[in-house]
Amino acid sequence: xxxxxxxxxxxxxxxxxxxxxxxxxxxxxxxxxxxxxxxxxxxxxxxxxxxxxxxxxxxxxxxxxxxxxxxxxxxxxxxxxxxxxxxxxxxxxxxxxxxxxxxxxxxxxxxxxxxxxxxxxxxxxxxxxxxxxxxxxxxxxxxxxxxxxxxxxxxxxxxxxxxxxxxxxxxxxxxxxxxxxxxxxxxxxxxxxxxxxxxxxxxxxxxxxxxxxxxxxxxxxxxxxxxxxxxxxxxxxxxxxxxxxxxxxxxxxxxxxxxxxxxxxxxxxxxxxxxxxxxxxxxxxxxxxxxxxxxxxxxxxxxxxxxxxxxxxxxxxxxxxxxxxxxxxxxxxxxxxxxxxxxxxxxxxxxxxxxxxxxxxx
Amino acid sequence: xxxxxxxxxxxxxxxxxxxxxxxxxxxxxxxxxxxxxxxxxxxxxxxxxxxxxxxxxxxxxxxxxxxxxxxxxxxxxxxxxxxxxxxxxxxxxxxxxxxxxxxxxxxxxxxxxxxxxxxxxxxxxxxxxxxxxxxxxxxxxxxxxxxxxxxxxxxxxxxxxxxxxxxxxxxxxxxxxxxxxxxxxxxxxxxxxxxxxxxxxxxxxxxxxxxxxxxxxxxxxxxxxxxxxxxxxxxxxxxxxxxxxxxxxxxxxxxxxxxxxxxxxxxxxxxxxxxxxxxxxxxxxxxxxxxxxxxxx
Numbered sequence: 006x007x008x009x010x011x012x013x014x015x016x017x018x019x020x021x022x023x024x025x026x027x028x029x030x031x032x033x034x035x036x037x038x039x040x041x042x043x044x045x046x047x048x049x050x051x052x053x054x055x056x057x058x059x060x061x062x063x064x065x066x067x068x069x070x071x072x073x074x075x076x077x078x079x080x081x082x083x084x085x086x087x088x089x090x091x092x093x094x095x096x097x098x099x100x101x102x103x104x105x106x107x108x109x110x111x112x113x114x115x116x117x118x119x120x121x122x123x124x125x126x127x128x129x130x131x132x133x134x135x136x137x138x139x140x141x142x143x144x145x146x147x148x149x150x151x152x153x154x155x156x157x158x159x160x161x162x163x164x165x166x167x168x169x170x171x172x173x174x175x176x177x178x179x180x181x182x183x184x185x186x187x188x189x190x191x192x193x194x195x196x197x198x199x200x201x202x203x204x205x206x207x208x209x210x211x212x213x214x215x216x217x218x219x220x221x222x223x224x225x226x227x228x229x230x231x232x233x234x235x236x237x238x239x240x241x242x243x244x245x246x247x248x249x250x251x252x253x254x255x256x257x258x259x260x261x262x263x264x265x266x267x268x269x270x271x272x273x274x275x276x277x278x279x280x281x282x283x284x285x286x287x288x289x290x291x292x293x294x295x296x297x298x299x300x301x302x303x304x305x306x307x308x309x310x311x312x313x314x315x316x317x318x319x320x321x322x323x324x325x326x327x328x329x330x331x332x333x334x335x336x337x338x339x340x341x342x343x344x345x346x347x348x349x350x351x352x353x354x355x356x357x358x359x360x361x362x363x364x365x366x367x
Numbered sequence: 368x369x370x371x372x373x374x375x376x377x378x379x380x381x382x383x384x385x386x387x388x389x390x391x392x393x394x395x396x397x398x399x400x401x402x403x404x405x406x407x408x409x410x411x412x413x414x415x416x417x418x419x420x421x422x423x424x425x426x427x428x429x430x431x432x433x434x435x436x437x438x439x440x441x442x443x444x445x446x447x448x449x450x451x452x453x454x455x456x457x458x459x460x461x462x463x464x465x466x467x468x469x470x471x472x473x474x475x476x477x478x479x480x481x482x483x484x485x486x487x488x489x490x491x492x493x494x495x496x497x498x499x500x501x502x503x504x505x506x507x508x509x510x511x512x513x514x515x516x517x518x519x520x521x522x523x524x525x526x527x528x529x530x531x532x533x534x535x536x537x538x539x540x541x542x543x544x545x546x547x548x549x550x551x552x553x554x555x556x557x558x559x560x561x562x563x564x565x566x567x568x569x570x571x572x573x574x575x576x577x578x579x580x581x582x583x584x585x586x587x588x589x590x591x592x593x594x595x596x597x598x599x600x601x602x603x604x605x606x607x608x609x610x611x612x613x614x615x616x617x618x619x620x621x622x623x624x625x626x627x628x629x630x631x632x633x634x635x636x637x638x639x640x641x642x643x644x645x646x647x648x649x650x651x652x653x654x655x656x657x658x659x660x661x662x663x664x
Contacts, residue, residue: 065465134649141404142648144465145597149641152594160634263473270466313480320477323470327463328455 012342020188031180039180040248045288046183047244050190051261052268052284053277054237059266060275060337061198062230063210065144068131069238069265071151074158074257075127076120076239077246081171082164083108083116084247089173097163113177117186117243124239125232127154132231137224151262158254170253178247186244190237195277195339197233206230207275260316264291267319270326271333279335291315371504376627377620382511382580384619385518389573390596391603391611392525393566399542399606400562403461406468407448408570409593410475413586415441415571416578417483420490430493438571445567446560454556479586492579510580521572522612525565529608534561542606591637595622598644604657613655618643 031039055069082103090099090107098104108116127150135146158165165171197203205226208216217223246252268287272279294315326333390412397405418437422428428436452471456464498509529535537558540548549555577592578584595618603614621643626633647654 065462134645138652153638153641156637313477317477317481320470320473324452324467327467331463
């Protein structure tokens with residue numbers, strides 16, 4: 006069997022095993038555990054989209070929460086049933102296109118796609134003026150943009166219902182849709198990162214001037230990475246809205262961006278595998294760490310719950326990671342079939358090939 | 368809008384703008400030297416306001432001493448942040464420094480939330496700040512007049528330090544070429560440390576004056592002023608100290624005038640500033656006074 010068909014074969018087997026695993030856990034695990042797993046899958050999508058712009062293209066963005074909010078509001082507006090729409094917008098009527106229709110369950114993936122497009126459009130609007138300039142402007146412009154999205158969400162009552170938010174979005178984001186979108190994100194981003202576009206993005210990250218002198222259009226590739234990243238951020242925001250069935254301006258606050266930043270730095274900036282593992286671990290850990298902020302009562306010792314303690318620990322962790330362990334768990338490396346085969350596979354597949362420009366293996 | 372209301376809003380815009388200018392100078396100085404955005408600067412501003420709050424409201428230290436004390440302490444906090452968090456990542460890729468800055472910013476905000484709580488605290492401003500002045504038909508509070516005056520005083524001191532003293536000369540040298548300055552025998556780390564101290568001291572002045580103007584302080588009070596001050600630094604030309612002042616006044620005036628001319632837009636006042644940032648980035652990314660930076664290979 007040739008190398009390529011062997012990998013395709015392994016990939017198909019892996020996906021089948023994953024599907025069976027999900028099916029079994031959907032049957033036997035309780036609702037709460039499944040919810041955590043779904044959240045984990047959505048975090049994977051968001052983290053990979055964020056890693057594409059920060060880790061692979063090397064441009065520091067602070068706006069994924071804004072793009073997620075765009076996707077979330079889009080999905081909420083498209084999916085909310087018509088009678089629920091009349092019920093929610095009691096302060097001001099909903100504006101025209103959205104008050105006359107709503108998608109049925111069959112069109113849910115399309116709604117998520119439109120959510121992604123909303124995120125991509127937002128990324129285009131921010132990226133176009135800022136990506137021509139030095140990298141630092143992007144950080145501040147995306148930060149401003151994500152704040153503005155929240156300001157708009159609070160004020161455009163006839164679209165977003167203001168601070169009250171939109172309630173009663175149907176919960177169609179089941180485990181299969183979350184898994185499907187997570188797989189699409191992983192495959193798309195991996196292929197993009199290994200394509201000529203991805204190699205151009207990595208060269209921009211490593212040395213912008215050298216990349217430009219090799220004839221790479223810096224602006225075009227940065228914008229491509231940013232728009233694709235905005236698309237998947239929108240997708241994850243849409244799925245998250247459907248998962249928790251409600252959206253309000255406080256859902257996608259800057260804390261979301263900060264959590265994603267922790268995830269991609271810990272997993273390794275530029276490593277998709279790293280993002281997948283740490284995103285999933287983060288979703289589980291942040292459930293387990295809830296006790297930190299709740300009161301602890303150990304007989305005679307009583308520690309009152311302190312709000313913000315988790316974020317304090319996370320921010321400390323981020324600074325310490327940046328100073329002492331900058332490369333994260335995976336660095337820029339990926340867990341790939343070549344590595345798995347060289348470890349556990351046949352004898353003729355030992356040795357590690359490192360081709361310039363291709364993904365490095367362990 | 369008649370003349371006296373316009374005059375009143377003009378004074379309000381000037382006083383808000385001078386606060387932005389105080390903050391913008393800290394951003395622009397650090398950016399000029401290290402080429403990185405100190406996201407924690409807006410939280411240093413908050414720390415300054417809290418130092419003043421504790422020394423005046425809790426410990427009952429007289430006003431002038433309390434102000435000097437909190438400015439000094441904030442300068443020390445700024446130096447400590449540089450020493451502990453930024454110096455180790457100075458030679459790392461630029462994105463590492465930016466992520467560290469975001470981490471420090473979030474650390475300070477959450478430290479505030481954990482130690483003093485999220486509920487806003489009432490700040491006691493001195494009596495001369497709350498006195499009302501009548502000029503023609505316009506009624507102007509003392510704060511609106513004193514803030515620009517005090518700001519101008521500090522800016523003159525600041526300009527003197529940067530353009531007339533030896534440390535200031537070293538700062539300007541470091542911002543032109545950090546390696547060449549090191550070769551000339553200047554202790555670059557020390558100069559950067561002084562820069563952080565100076566920027567943080569001005570942020571503390573801004574924080575205290577902000578607390579006099581809006582006497583409610585909370586751990587997240589710095590987020591929006593910080594972002595607008597950075598926009599002001601970009602508008603004025605990043606790296607240029609006079610530019611940061613001009614930018615601050617422009618942003619303050621735009622913000623106040625937008626709400627004054629059409630009160631219906633008051634919910635969008637932060638959105639207008641974002642629009643200004645985008646327009647400047649599109650048309651004149653170097654700002655009003657900035658010079659084009661040519662990157663050397």
